[in-house]
């Protein structure tokens with residue numbers, strides 16, 4: 001092969017690669033439409049309570065773009081912080097940006113240890129009462145890209161503490177109170193949960209009147225990863241009726257928490273650790289990005 005021909009071959013190869021990459025992105029865009037199930041119902045005023053519910057599939061102009069659904073969901077779930085998105089970046093209102101996909105293929109353990117935003121959004125959270133016992137490593141919400149949460153809620157214990165507020169917990173049923181972040185209006189969302197739990201019949205209240213902790217800056221037991229409790233966005237309910245995979249490492253799924261309670265938390269943007277293969281049925285955390293539709 002002559003020197004000139006070699007260059008021509010390389011050139012054609014690059015053109016083919018670019019073309020096949022574009023096709024792949026387009027196909028992904030179409031299949032992602034099927035996942036478009038959830039809608040954020042109320043988002044009219046800055047501090048109105050946001051409700052989340054199952055909804056029908058909607059299509060929009062934005063679907064035609066190559067912006068990943070995960071990025072669209074993040075933008076929709078954190079409107080106070082995210083200014084805009086493009087095919088692979090999220091731009092914060094403070095002028096900083098975050099890459100969505102680092103382009104690396106990872107095993108599940110690598111995703112847990114060293115995720116990007118794409119890994120964090122890679123598993124779909126099954127909203128509502130009809131969920132199946134989670135498959136191996138099906139842990140939607142358990143993969144967290146820490147820099148994102150640090151950006152929103154604070155990057156150290158003292159910074160997170162600045163935003164913590166105390167709210168009365170189920171005031172019609174107990175004299176308890178809990179601390180939670182006021183960033184992103186999580187306190188208002190949790191108060192809405194508390195008001196609904198307060199209306200439950202007596203036999204269901206025992207699961208939630210006694211709580212087992214909200215803010216605690218710490219790593220998850222046996223790991224270097226920060227717990228969601230570090231950011232003041234999580235709450236553990238009564239451990240007397242809870243099950244946790246670390247207490248029985250055979251990973252045999254168990255749950256005693258009634259799903260009426262789970263549905264209330266989900267309605268206000270909290271996901272439940274009981275829908276994880278690594279189940280943690282006392283645990284709820286505010287993760288609206290896993291409960292909204294991308295459009």
Ligand SMILES: [Zn+2]
Pocket residue numbers: 229234235236282283284
């Ligand atoms: Zn927890």
